[in-house]
Amino acid sequence: MCGRFAMSVSELEILQEFGIEGEIPDFQPRFNIAPGQKVLTIIHDGNTKRIGYLKWGLVPSWAKDTKIGYKIINARSESAHEKPSFKKLLASKRCLILADSFYEWKKQESSKQPKRIYLKNRKVFAFAGLWDKWQLDDQQLFTCTILTRKANNFMGKIHERMPVILPKEKQDDWITPIKREPSYMHDFIENLQIEELDAYNVSDIVNSAKNDCKECIEPLLN
DNA sequence: CCAGACGTTGTT
DNA sequence: GTCTGG
DNA sequence: CCAGACGTTGTT
DNA sequence: GTCTGG
Numbered sequence: 001m002c003g004r005f006a007m008s009v010s011e012l013e014i015l016q017e018f019g020i021e022g023e024i025p026d027f028q029p030r031f032n033i034a035p036g037q038k039v040l041t042i043i044h045d046g047n048t049k050r051i052g053y054l055k056w057g058l059v060p061s062w063a064k065d066t067k068i069g070y071k072i073i074n075a076r077s078e079s080a081h082e083k084p085s086f087k088k089l090l091a092s093k094r095c096l097i098l099a100d101s102f103y104e105w106k107k108q109e110s111s112k113q114p115k116r117i118y119l120k121n122r123k124v125f126a127f128a129g130l131w132d133k134w135q136l137d138d139q140q141l142f143t144c145t146i147l148t149r150k151a152n153n154f155m156g157k158i159h160e161r162m163p164v165i166l167p168k169e170k171q172d173d174w175i176t177p178i179k180r181e182p183s184y185m186h187d188f189i190e191n192l193q194i195e196e197l198d199a200y201n202v203s204d205i206v207n208s209a210k211n212d213c214k215e216c217i218e219p220l221l222n
Numbered sequence: 223c224c225a226g227a228c229g230t231t232g233t234t
Numbered sequence: 235g236t237c238t239g240g
Numbered sequence: 241c242c243a244g245a246c247g248t249t250g251t252t
Numbered sequence: 253g254t255c256t257g258g
Contacts, residue, residue: 001231003241034240035241060228062253070238072229073241084254085228105241112242148230161231207242209240 001074002127002146002163004206005102006031006116006217007040009124014098017124018042018171020051031216033099034209035073041129041144042096044175054095058145059134060085066134069143075130077147077164077189081182089130090182094174095144096126096166101217103206104159114206115158116217119165120196126171128164128189152194165195 008029014020020042033039038053057069072085080086101118119125131144147164155162166174170192180188201220205211 001241003231005241032240036238036240058229060253062228067237068229071231074230076230083228084256087255088253103241114241145229208244209242212240 001148001159001161002102002104003035003073004209005033005099005127007033007099007124008214008217009100013124014040014051017168018049018051018096018098018126020049024051026053030212031214032103032206032209032212036070037209039144040098041131042098042126042175043094043131044172044177046177049172049175054097054129054131054142054144056097056145057143058085058130058132059141059143061132061134063134066141072145074148074163075145077128077149077186080130080147081186086130087182089132090180090185092179093131094185095129095131096171096175097129097144097146098124098126100124102163103202104155106158114202114204115199116202116206116219117155117158117197117199120198125168125195126166126174128166128174147189149189152197154197154199158199164189164192167193167195 011027035057039056041054042051058072059066059069075086101116105112105114128147129144134141148161149164151162206216
């Protein structure tokens with residue numbers, strides 16, 4: 001699963017890495033992003049690639065209220081193409097969710113050790129995400145969820161599952177403004193090459209989402 | 223047909 | 235135990 | 241994901 | 253909105 005991550009690189013690095021023009025409103029590096037918070041994302045609206053924020057935790061357009069969002073922070077990529085809640089989003093509401101690392105808590109006998117996982121090349125990357133727009137009267141809400149898959153060999157040492165990370169050369173493909181068959185997107189994900197990952201232990205200061213500070217991403221000594 | 227769920231992870 | 239907040 | 245709250249009525 | 257269960 002993926003329930004916490006970081007996006008601590010500079011604005012300039014993001015603009016360059018994802019080929020975006022202009023600037024990012026309210027930009028700030030984040031060290032401890034939790035469900036329910038805004039996350040930096042890129043979509044293609046048919047004309048241009050747009051960078052902006054979505055709230056993490058999917059609230060489908062049909063939801064009667066927004067409470068469901070707290071639960072749908074991930075979507076299983078193995079079955080998303082046949083689930084009523086995700087099928088249509090997979091066809092036409094795909095987004096990049098920007099990150100430079102994510103956290104997993106490895107279970108020990110009686111405790112949990114938080115770990116920071118990042119690309120071996122240490123670059124900023126993109127999770128494969130789905131988004132939706134929810135509306136009721138004059139309220140509207142744009143939300144997203146992170147697709148997951150079975151852990152690869154490396155991640156398996158830490159956790160059963162892992163987020164879907166898009167290799168750089170597949171990012172534009174993922175957000176192409178063309179409607180795709182859900183099963184096509186399922187195969188697309190299944191055939192992705194999983195990036196080389198690395199990990200280190202971090203302080204349990206990261207446990208509390210109130211601590212959005214640099215110490216969260218620093219290697220734990222001893 | 224209508225009613226009711228629609229999700230994930232981890233744990234039991 | 236379950237829900238909310240971060 | 242984890243942490244922390246979770247309730248009412250009446251009185252101050 | 254769309255799918256499943258009855």
